[in-house]
Amino acid sequence: MRKSIATVSVSGTLIEKLEAIAAAGFDGVEIFENDLLACSMPPEEIRARAADLGLTIDLYQPFRDFESVPDDLLARNLRRAEHKFQLMERLGTDLLLVCSNVSPGAIGDDDLAAAQLRTLAERAAEHGIRIAYEALAWGRHVNEYLHAWRVVQLADHPGLGTCLDSFHILSRGSDPIGIEAIPGEKIFFLQLADAPLLAMDVLQWSRHYRCFPGQGNFDVAGLVRHTLNAGYAGPLSLEVFNDHFRQADTRRTARDGMRSLIALEAELKGATRPPVPSGFAFAELADTGALGEVLSALGFVRTGGHPTKPVELWEQGGARLLLNATGAAPALVALGLESPDPAGAVKHAESLLSPVLPRERAPREARLDAIAAPDGTQIFFCDDSWLSDFAPDPDGRAGGEITGIDHVALTQPWHYFDEAELFYRSVLGLRPQGSLELPDPYGLLRSKAMSARDGAVRMVVNIAQVGAGDIPWQHVALACDGVLAVARRLRAEHPGLLLPIPGNYYDDLQARYEVDPELRRLGVLYDRDEDGGEFLHLYTVTVGRVFFELVQRIGGYDGYGAANAPIRLAVQHSGDN
Ligand SMILES: O=C(O)c1ccc(O)c(O)c1
Numbered sequence: 001m002r003k004s005i006a007t008v009s010v011s012g013t014l015i016e017k018l019e020a021i022a023a024a025g026f027d028g029v030e031i032f033e034n035d036l037l038a039c040s041m042p043p044e045e046i047r048a049r050a051a052d053l054g055l056t057i058d059l060y061q062p063f064r065d066f067e068s069v070p071d072d073l074l075a076r077n078l079r080r081a082e083h084k085f086q087l088m089e090r091l092g093t094d095l096l097l098v099c100s101n102v103s104p105g106a107i108g109d110d111d112l113a114a115a116q117l118r119t120l121a122e123r124a125a126e127h128g129i130r131i132a133y134e135a136l137a138w139g140r141h142v143n144e145y146l147h148a149w150r151v152v153q154l155a156d157h158p159g160l161g162t163c164l165d166s167f168h169i170l171s172r173g174s175d176p177i178g179i180e181a182i183p184g185e186k187i188f189f190l191q192l193a194d195a196p197l198l199a200m201d202v203l204q205w206s207r208h209y210r211c212f213p214g215q216g217n218f219d220v221a222g223l224v225r226h227t228l229n230a231g232y233a234g235p236l237s238l239e240v241f242n243d244h245f246r247q248a249d250t251r252r253t254a255r256d257g258m259r260s261l262i263a264l265e266a267e268l269k270g271a272t273r274p275p276v277p278s279g280f281a282f283a284e285l286a287d288t289g290a291l292g293e294v295l296s297a298l299g300f301v302r303t304g305g306h307p308t309k310p311v312e313l314w315e316q317g318g319a320r321l322l323l324n325a326t327g328a329a330p331a332l333v334a335l336g337l338e339s340p341d342p343a344g345a346v347k348h349a350e351s352l353l354s355p356v357l358p359r360e361r362a363p364r365e366a367r368l369d370a371i372a373a374p375d376g377t378q379i380f381f382c383d384d385s386w387l388s389d390f391a392p393d394p395d396g397r398a399g400g401e402i403t404g405i406d407h408v409a410l411t412q413p414w415h416y417f418d419e420a421e422l423f424y425r426s427v428l429g430l431r432p433q434g435s436l437e438l439p440d441p442y443g444l445l446r447s448k449a450m451s452a453r454d455g456a457v458r459m460v461v462n463i464a465q466v467g468a469g470d471i472p473w474q475h476v477a478l479a480c481d482g483v484l485a486v487a488r489r490l491r492a493e494h495p496g497l498l499l500p501i502p503g504n505y506y507d508d509l510q511a512r513y514e515v516d517p518e519l520r521r522l523g524v525l526y527d528r529d530e531d532g533g534e535f536l537h538l539y540t541v542t543v544g545r546v547f548f549e550l551v552q553r554i555g556g557y558d559g560y561g562a563a564n565a566p567i568r569l570a571v572q573h574s575g576d577n
Pocket residue numbers: 061062097099134136165191206207239
């Protein structure tokens with residue numbers, strides 16, 4: 001299907017937008033009036049520029065508060081429209097979007113609205129222009145898509161059809177099944193946006209929180225399916241108003257929009273899901289030499305070294321960490337994911353515009369393909385062969401309480417949070433588990449958890465918005481059979497390694513759940529879910545950008561101890577922990 005995007009969806013000047021949209025591979029654009037008004041080029045030049053870039057101008061918008069008005073206002077509105085028609089002829093576009101009237105002065109009379117829209121369509125037809133009538137979710141009288149369609153039917157003019165916008169339809173909770181009753185040729189345009197579920201005024205929700213399909217909670221693909229069943233053959237056009245996108249990199253946002261449409265199209269075709277990773281093969285950390293000590297204290301053992309690179313393998317149970325002596329401050333640089341089909345996973349990622357990273361490989365080294373996650377973390381898709389690259393250490397042994405990697409938490413640059421969600425969902429096939437906003441002493445931490453295969457792979461994506469700037473903390477959470485036993489040992493042997501937890505926390509915890517008083521002495525945190533599942537966890541201090549968490553899940557606990565995260569953040573802020 002043809003793919004378009006409204007210029008309002010990305011940042012920049014009109015020309016920057018057109019260039020980025022073309023570079024991302026879109027076929028067409030909806031030109032937003034404000035972008036045109038602020039552009040120094042005459043419409044003819046904009047038209048030529050778009051054509052040079054291979055973009056069609058599919059629609060011009062918005063034309064507001066036209067219908068359902070008293071006669072004297074109609075004359076003025078028609079004059080306004082005449083100006084738009086002339087402009088559109090110069091721009092070379094033949095479809096004008098008319099939003100339902102939001103003015104308190106609008107008259108609630110469908111016959112009047114229809115008659116006036118018919119007049120508009122007649123005038124437009126003289127210029128070879130058609131009108132697409134859209135119900136804004138906050139329209140004064142017309143705010144449901146089926147109401148807009150009834151008005152279009154009443155007007156009964158071939159040059160008047162309706163524009164469907166997934167946000168307006170789904171934000172009101174309307175059932176999109178009704179779209180199938182609209183003849184496809186009367187659906188002149190289809191605009192797509194997703195959004196997180198928020199309880200707020202619908203206009204504010206629409207103007208600030210829309211996002212690309214796959215980044216929010218609406219079933220956009222389901223709505224598109226109904227629209228295609230109706231016989232719609234026009235473009236899929238993204239129309240997103242989003243405060244973050246307005247500030248983000250133009251090309252990157254355009255590419256992300258294209259990724260969302262590719263993923264949506266694949267979903268519609270019932271394409272097989274990506275080869276979903278089945279576990280963590282490893283986490284790789286850049287190191288200056290400080291991390292080996294921490295890992296030893298946690299019970300890890302160095303079990304191998306890479307023959308040609310300054311990389312060490314450290315193991316305990318099924319947890320494998322690579323320390324890469326890059327000389328850079330400790331940071332998580334790569335994740336290895338066990339994949340049932342590494343080559344297929346890379347191909348799938350490539351089809352979703354993820355950069356495949358070039359690899360230098362010695363002749364006998366295992367083939368390991370990597371892609372870049374939105375924050376630059378390298379993601380490797382692995383089968384078992386990667387381990388054979390590491391010369392086994394004869395003294396290597398790997399037993400202890402730690403059994404594997406439970407989850408990895410990455411901190412995203414704030415303006416790529418939505419991009420990260422779409423990436424982990426569409427490229428890796430993880431499913432969203434829930435999102436949270438957590439208080440931090442100096443701001444707010446937004447956090448989304450995603451998982452696959454009943455928790456075999458879990459990722460937590462954070463953004464920190466704090467007065468002091470973004471905190472780039474990352475952490476590796478290690479699954480553990482006996483957090484208390486490890487804590488006892490660490491408290492005795494490495495007391496400085498554990499993050500100290502305030503006594504006030506334990507006073508409150510004791511009041512909520514009658515927990516073992518030893519938790520307080522050991523600095524172990526605790527959470528319990530509604531089904532009685534329990535979570536015991538502790539944190540190490542931070543080294544460079546990284547800290548470790550030890551977690552023990554009991555009785556099917558599926559969360560991440562979110563209630564305790566604000567305590568951790570406060571302690572982390574309070575010193576050089
Ligand atoms: O927020 C608005 O006013 C607005 C304008 C045009 C649209 O197509 C739309 O969906 C919303």
